[in-house]
Amino acid sequence: MSTPSPSGSIRPPIILPPNGVLAHEWIEQYGGSEQVLAEFAELAPDADILCLWNSAQGRFKEARVRESWLARTPLRRSKVASLPFMPMTWRIWRNKGYDWALISSHAFAHHFRTPGMSFERIFVYVHSPARYLWAPEIDSRGHGFARTIASSGLRAIDRHAARHPRTLAANSEYVAQRIARSWDRTSRVIHPPVDVERLSTVDDWAELLTENERTVLDKLPRPFLLAASRLVPYKAIDQTIRVGKKMGIPVVVAGAGPDRDRLESLAEELGSHVTFLGRVSDEMLYALYQEALVYVFLAVEDFGIMPVEAMAVGGRVVANSIGGTAETVEGIGQVAPAKDIEAVAEAVERVAAKPRPNSLSLEKRFGRARFRSEIAEWIEDVL
Structure with a gap:
């Protein structure tokens, strides 16, 4: 089940409150989730961007991007090999004065936590619960090694982490239904931005x-x-x-x-x-x-x-x-x-x-202005 995104007229561009932080799994040069991150970055122009590693140098200002320890290891070259380390990595970020967090998650970024920040102020935009854990029938990465670690308890860890943030948004009704099945959570549907x-x-x-x-x-x-x-x-x-x-x-x-x-x-x-x-x-x-x-x-x-x-x-x-x-x-x-x-x-x-x-x-259904308006409204409802 899902809570539909609010309707109504699109408001003027808005800047999110200061002292926030953005988080995204890993940054590629191309991709729909990166388009979402780009909109987040404009909504919060002074916020740091946390990621496991950055493979798109120059897409965002280097001073804003903070990579994890995985970026300094050969693991950055293999998403499957780095899977067991991702949940833990998202839980050890140092708080540099962050008051709230906006997360772009399609693997384990929703595990994010940092000292002193309440889960009430963590907003998770879900592209999908990790397909290789929760929908291996449509993602070939769900076979072999990824499936083995899923059966060893990673699903339970992932479900537990998804219970913490106060609010989730899904990029489609289809994903909202998967969130309900996988994590037993309701979510607000906000379609991604298309130019x-x-x-x-x-x-x-x-x-x-x-x-x-x-x-x-x-x-x-x-x-x-x-x-x-x-x-x-x-x-x-x-x-x-x-x-x-x-x-x-x-x-x-x-x-x-x-x-x-x-x-x-x-x-x-x-x-x-x-x-x-x-x-x-x-x-x-x-x-x-x-x-x-x-x-x-x-x-x-x-x-x-x-x-x-x-x-x-x-x-x-x-x-x-x-x-x-x-x-x-x-x-x-x-x-x-x-x-x-x-x-x-x-x-x-x-x-x-x-x-x-x-x-x-x-x-009206998918434009960038509509997306920014709905994201800002979602966060303002809590902040």
Whole structure:
């Protein structure tokens, strides 16, 4: 169960009270959780940012970022190997005058504590309880070593830590339900920020491409289905390739990752027309959203920022009927069970016949100004 986020008009930008601290698992150059952290950093411009390690030097002012002891060890190169040390690490931070904390958690950052700070003043924004502990069926990291340490008591430790903060926020209703199952806690749903305001200001993203990018875009077959994400198994790009084969429509794959060889072999085996572009620029990605017949996104995601970005630039979307994406595309795109190729193909046909989406409603549901307003309201209710 969850408590819905408050509705109403969006207030002017607000700065959170002084003497706070922000915490985030580890900082990468790209990622939806990092976008949340970036908004937190603007809401609390003087707050330190605590993390296990920082792999995105320059993204935040170096003077603000404090890394843990793990950053000085080889463990920073292996998230799985460092898992047993994470809960303990989040419990030993020195208090440098912090009065409250805003936590961005998708593993163990919600274990954070520091001397002199009441749990009543710790706010935890939950991207998900650690998938490899609580949802190993949809996260391959839940197998092997991670599953072994889960069975050794880490789940009990994690559940106990989640009972301490007074209030939790979830990034989707789907995650709120997982929080209730895993931690027996209610949470307030606040969808992550998507830069709908900026994305919707460009009518044709192809006009912003480099000459080489425009050449690549113009040579793509029309129509095509788009599959764009990191190339890892749980993103289910193989299912999009199968849908394209069934419908006789070429598939364009944008993204890089360890699953590329397997996906190329599958395309060859099926005799499918699949074009692999590798990693592309943001401008190229947005242009692909606009040029594609449909963006097919079949991963089980906790929220799923990319389908919202696609709809913000006018792209049509079909998403998995399981997960946070089923919430985000509701009323705009189509959903279907990812494992049912025929159902996905029918959803593609339905959404392709609809007008392209308008960004106005998306801004109210997912925009950055809306996110800041809801986060500030959540914290002010307590502080």
